[in-house]
Amino acid sequence: MTIQALVFDVYGTLFDVHSVKEQAEALYPDHGEAISKRWREKQLEYSFLRQLNGQYVPFSQVTQDALRYTLLELKLHVTEEQITTLMETYLTLDVYPEVSSVLETMADKRLVVFSNGSHDMLDPLIEQSGLADRFEHLVSVDDIKQYKPAPASYMHALNTLGLKREEILFMSSNGWDITGAKSFGFKTAWINRNGLPVEELNLDPDRIYDDLTGITEWQ
Amino acid sequence: MTIQALVFDVYGTLFDVHSVKEQAEALYPDHGEAISKRWREKQLEYSFLRQLNGQYVPFSQVTQDALRYTLLELKLHVTEEQITTLMETYLTLDVYPEVSSVLETMADKRLVVFSNGSHDMLDPLIEQSGLADRFEHLVSVDDIKQYKPAPASYMHALNTLGLKREEILFMSSNGWDITGAKSFGFKTAWINRNGLPVEELNLDPDRIYDDLTGITEWQ
Numbered sequence: 001m002t003i004q005a006l007v008f009d010v011y012g013t014l015f016d017v018h019s020v021k022e023q024a025e026a027l028y029p030d031h032g033e034a035i036s037k038r039w040r041e042k043q044l045e046y047s048f049l050r051q052l053n054g055q056y057v058p059f060s061q062v063t064q065d066a067l068r069y070t071l072l073e074l075k076l077h078v079t080e081e082q083i084t085t086l087m088e089t090y091l092t093l094d095v096y097p098e099v100s101s102v103l104e105t106m107a108d109k110r111l112v113v114f115s116n117g118s119h120d121m122l123d124p125l126i127e128q129s130g131l132a133d134r135f136e137h138l139v140s141v142d143d144i145k146q147y148k149p150a151p152a153s154y155m156h157a158l159n160t161l162g163l164k165r166e167e168i169l170f171m172s173s174n175g176w177d178i179t180g181a182k183s184f185g186f187k188t189a190w191i192n193r194n195g196l197p198v199e200e201l202n203l204d205p206d207r208i209y210d211d212l213t214g215i216t217e218w219q
Numbered sequence: 220m221t222i223q224a225l226v227f228d229v230y231g232t233l234f235d236v237h238s239v240k241e242q243a244e245a246l247y248p249d250h251g252e253a254i255s256k257r258w259r260e261k262q263l264e265y266s267f268l269r270q271l272n273g274q275y276v277p278f279s280q281v282t283q284d285a286l287r288y289t290l291l292e293l294k295l296h297v298t299e300e301q302i303t304t305l306m307e308t309y310l311t312l313d314v315y316p317e318v319s320s321v322l323e324t325m326a327d328k329r330l331v332v333f334s335n336g337s338h339d340m341l342d343p344l345i346e347q348s349g350l351a352d353r354f355e356h357l358v359s360v361d362d363i364k365q366y367k368p369a370p371a372s373y374m375h376a377l378n379t380l381g382l383k384r385e386e387i388l389f390m391s392s393n394g395w396d397i398t399g400a401k402s403f404g405f406k407t408a409w410i411n412r413n414g415l416p417v418e419e420l421n422l423d424p425d426r427i428y429d430d431l432t433g434i435t436e437w438q
Contacts, residue, residue, distance in 0.1 A: 048267045049395050049420065052368050053402045065419035072416035149271050176268050183272045197291035200284035201268065 003187065003218050004163050005110035007139075009172035010117055012040075013191055013212075015093040015125065023089045028076050035070055035086075042066035044176070047116055051147040058118035058142055063090060091124045095131065096193075102212045103134040106219060111135050114157045114170070118142040137161075149180025158184075169218055179203040189215055222406065222437050223382050224329035226358075228391035229336055231259075232410055232431075234312035234344065242308045247295050254289055254305075261285035263395070266335055270366040277337035277361055282309060310343045314350065315412075321431045322353040325438060329355050333376045333389070337361040356380075368399025377403075388437055398422040408434055 011017050018036045025032025043066040050056055057065075064087055071078045103111060113135050115122050122140055126132050139160050146152040158165060165185035172178050173191040175198070182188045182203040190198075190205035191212055198204055209215060230236050237255045244251025262285040269275055276284075283306055290297045322330060332354050334341050341359055345351050358379050365371040377384060384404035391397050392410040394417070401407045401422040409417075409424035410431055417423055428434060 045267075045395070046418075046420065048264075048271065049368060049398060051271060052267065053399060053420075053422075054370065055402060055420070055422075069416055069419045149268060151273065176264070179268060180272060183274060197288055199265075200288045201265065201272075201274070203272075203274075 002167070003109065003169045004167040005112055005161050005169070006106055006215065006218070007112045007114045007157055007161075007168055007170045007186070009170075009174060009177050010113055010115040010122065010125070011093075012173040012193070013171060014099050014113070014131075015095055015129070017093060019094040020086060020089045023086060027082055027085065028071075028074075031074060031076060034074060035076075038070040038073065039063075039067050042069050044174075047147045051150050056145040056147070058120070059116050059147075060087075060118050060121045063087065063121070090121055092128055093125060095129045096211065098211050098213050100131065102216060103131060105216050107134070108219075110161065112137045112139060112157070112161065114139045116141050116148050116153075149176055149183075151180075151184050154181055154184035154186065169215070171212065171215060175199040178205045182206075189218075221386070222328065222388045223386040224331055224380050224388070225325055225434065225437070226331045226333045226376055226380075226387055226389045226405070228389075228393060228396050229332055229334040229341065229344070230312075231392040231412070232390060233318050233332070233350075234314055234348070236312060238313040239305060239308045242305060246301055246304065247290075247293075250293060250295060253293060254295075257289040257292065258282075258286050261288050263393075266366045270369050275364040275366070277339065278335050278366075279306075279337050279340045282306065282340070309340055311347055312344060314348045315430065317430050317432050319350065321435060322350060324435050326353070327438075329380065331356045331358060331376070331380065333358045335360050335367050335372075367396055368402070370399075370403050373400055373403035373405065388434070390431065390434060394418040397424045401425075408437075 008014055017040050021032045021036040024035040043063050046062045046066050067086055111134055119140050122138055126138055137160055139157050141147055141153045144156045168186045170181040170186040171189045171191055173193045178188045178190045179199050179201045188205045189207040192208050227233055236259050240251045240255040243254040262282050265281045265285050286305055330353055338359050341357055358376050360366055360372045363375045387405045389400040389405040390408045390410055392412045397407045397409045398418050398420045407424045408426040411427050
């Protein structure tokens, strides 16, 4: 069956979440890298836990909660101004260098963004990147308030597209997102930007690429 | 309302999961600490993801999968013999030093273990610790195949005890377990062995203690 739509995860896949490092380093010298790493870990953990608990709040809130925890854990001084400044970096994350040309190459397919990000953080990010016109839809789990990798979240993307599962190629650099999408029935391409092993969850990706350039073979 | 039963998490709460470090160091010199840390992280991540995906396998399998991933990620040589040797350390984890005397002090309450561990790993661990006689029940989520912190898991503990939620004091050193139990309606005591901040999930524990000694105030 031919792939009709390419569905892209956002954080870590199209945009580098660790581009917050520079601002973190400016505010907290020698802690930029640790803040960036831990912030991302706690952001993911909190989204998983809120899905498991059934205590959904938007990803912008999850992201802010994770940042606050991170700064406290690292025993750094926390002010609301610093939180605000760091949260703003999430609206201007660096897009990975190959993204624009890959989207141009694949422009004959339906191109869709599908993210845990709520629209208050997702829309400004895509807008400032200059890529907004490339995408048919910016699908957020906030519409149904169920985080990836819960099956209901992938179902929401499927419903939005009105296709069959196997007509969708889903791309993410996040192993947990690939296993969720694979479990749901999408075709999956893992963008393994960090050279990590495949997750030991018996849900191997259909394809593995070093960056998004690899997906042009689905043209 | 008086507390009738004390319900104890196992891994990290009664037993030190990082006591695997010594054997890991013996097998992989200079990597013991990294293996121990990453193994635990992936073990938790995989239990969360399998609960979110609805792809339950017993915790002994999750633990083994997490170990395999960890060794691969650290680019260490993996043999089945090394996996087996490290998995066996999980059956003889060190019990924290205060546990035995605290259980003795609280012996007039119903004392129960409640763990994500499957019985194949949970029962031998408790047995070899010499604490088995202290506990009325060893409750495993494997009976219902839903991992903590899913609400159904805490419900299973509640059903086993036949009490009201607020008659149960639940203890864990794991922040995600405390927020899950609190969300479900148990009284919670967070055993904050590592001096961490409270999780930013709006589900603060009722009490916080440095180790289990603190719970003797509920006598």
